[in-house]
Amino acid sequence: MSTKKIFALLMFCILFTCAYSTSYAISETGGKQETAISKKIDTKNLSGVNLWIADLYNNDRLLYAIVVTVVMALLGTIMALGTDLVLRYFGINVSKISHSE
Amino acid sequence: MDIFNIYLPVAGIEFNILLLLAIGFCVGVLGGFFGVGGGWIVTPALNIFGFHMAYAIGTDLANIFGQSIGAVKKHQKMGNIDWKLGFISIAASIIGLELGSQVVLILEKEGDVGSIVRWCYLVLMFGLSILMFYDYYSLNPKKKKTEEAKPTKRRVNLAERLHKINLPPMISLPASGIKSVSLWIVIFVFLFTGFLSGFLGVGGGFIRMPALVYLIGVPTVIAVGTDLMSVLFAGAYGCFTYALKGRVEFIAAFIMLIGASIGAQIGATAVKYIKGYGIRLLFAIMITLAGCSIALEQVYKITDIPIFQHIAGIVLMGTAALMTSIIIVRLIMESRKEVKD
Numbered sequence: 135m136s137t138k139k140i141f142a143l144l145m146f147c148i149l150f151t152c153a154y155s156t157s158y159a160i161s162e163t164g165g166k167q168e169t170a171i172s173k174k175i176d177t178k179n180l181s182g183v184n185l186w187i188a189d190l191y192n193n194d195r196l197l198y199a200i201v202v203t204v205v206m207a208l209l210g211t212i213m214a215l216g217t218d219l220v221l222r223y224f225g226i227n228v229s230k231i232s233h234s235e
Numbered sequence: 236m237d238i239f240n241i242y243l244p245v246a247g248i249e250f251n252i253l254l255l256l257a258i259g260f261c262v263g264v265l266g267g268f269f270g271v272g273g274g275w276i277v278t279p280a281l282n283i284f285g286f287h288m289a290y291a292i293g294t295d296l297a298n299i300f301g302q303s304i305g306a307v308k309k310h311q312k313m314g315n316i317d318w319k320l321g322f323i324s325i326a327a328s329i330i331g332l333e334l335g336s337q338v339v340l341i342l343e344k345e346g347d348v349g350s351i352v353r354w355c356y357l358v359l360m361f362g363l364s365i366l367m368f369y370d371y372y373s374l375n376p377k378k379k380k381t382e383e384a385k386p387t388k389r390r391v392n393l394a395e396r397l398h399k400i401n402l403p404p405m406i407s408l409p410a411s412g413i414k415s416v417s418l419w420i421v422i423f424v425f426l427f428t429g430f431l432s433g434f435l436g437v438g439g440g441f442i443r444m445p446a447l448v449y450l451i452g453v454p455t456v457i458a459v460g461t462d463l464m465s466v467l468f469a470g471a472y473g474c475f476t477y478a479l480k481g482r483v484e485f486i487a488a489f490i491m492l493i494g495a496s497i498g499a500q501i502g503a504t505a506v507k508y509i510k511g512y513g514i515r516l517l518f519a520i521m522i523t524l525a526g527c528s529i530a531l532e533q534v535y536k537i538t539d540i541p542i543f544q545h546i547a548g549i550v551l552m553g554t555a556a557l558m559t560s561i562i563i564v565r566l567i568m569e570s571r572k573e574v575k576d
Contacts, residue, residue, distance in 0.1 A: 200475075207471075
């Protein structure tokens with residue numbers, strides 16, 4: 135069997151696994167959503183960023199998930215670049231290394 | 236310390252901002268250095284300090300995703316990532332993970348699965364640490380010198396034996412310095428590590444990294460980089476899906492990531508200064524101490540005496556702080572030498 139065929143088989147198995155696990159989860163919960171999904175945050179005493187996050191969380195969970203994922207990626211990248219600059223300033227720079235065991 | 240407390244609206248609790256930064260920093264250093272996600276530190280740590288378990292897992296995954304980005308970039312710059320192997324690892328691990336979680340579901344119907352999982356976790360952690368200590372001892376330069384005089388037969392390791400299995404198609408992994416290995420062997424190894432992570436309910440970085448070294452024969456630093464790449468993809472998926480379920484505490488993940496990103500850069504840079512067997516020795520010490528923490532947790536479950544749970548938490552946090560300190564001290568010492576030279 136060629137490498138390409140094995141990769142195709144692997145991808146099929148992944149898709150099958152995802153589809154199967156989703157249908158299994160739905161059948162186990164009887165199609166009902168989990169409690170965490172339907173949870174709402176009480177916004178009475180909130181203001182500023184907390185209120186914005188709570189509103190996003192309560193009103194559009196998909197948008198909340200997208201915002202969280204994108205912000206984490208952006209912050210991770212920016213902080214990595216910043217730390218890299220600081221380390222370089224102190225003379226700690228990295229380049230391709232030889233791998234010694 | 237009340238002035239550092241902030242309200243976290245999603246988890247609905249108050250939390251100390253300095254504690255979040257410290258947890259993030261420690262897990263970042265360890266993640267960047269060992270190529271692990273560090274969920275086994277963050278999740279219990281957040282849980283001990285008041286997070287509900289579901290939010291602790293979701294928040295941890297969001298943090299893992301963010302911190303891995305910078306660490307992967309740094310490892311890529313150092314040539315520590317085998318992309319081909321990484322993609323096979325992701326694909327096979329997903330299937331293995333699902334198989335492992337299905338076994339847990341079956342066992343759940345039979346009775347107390349938690350106890351079985353914890354015992355397996357313990358056996359795996361102590362087994363791995365014994366293997367890695369033995370490996371360090373056999374590679375110890377002092378011992379090697381004394382043995383060089385004796386004309387002994389060269390020890391063939393497990394990875395070399397697996398490379399000799401001629402089961403087509405054979406693939407080469409030039410980035411890892413592997414000329415030929417059966418694709419089936421590679422897939423089987425990742426199916427197995429994926430199965431273990433699904434069964435134990437962990438990210439699996441601490442299982443994959445030694446598996447890459449001892450079963451596939453990848454150099455340690457490439458194992459660290461390649462494993463981090465898998466951690467990045469798993470973290471991205473986990474962050475999104477947990478956020479969709481409302482289980483990511485956004486503000487906590489954001490603050491933790493500030494500490495973790497800085498830590499991950501420091502940890503990934505430290506890899507440059509420590510040799511492969513040194514990394515494996517530190518890894519062995521870390522999983523031994525983490526194993527002790529899980530053993531104490533198990534004692535608590537059996538005896539129901541709360542002091543064991545407290546000690547388990549202290550051992551876990553102490554391990555993270557100790558390993559972080561060792562890595563930073565080594566980085567400072569070695570980089571000073573480099574600057575002087």
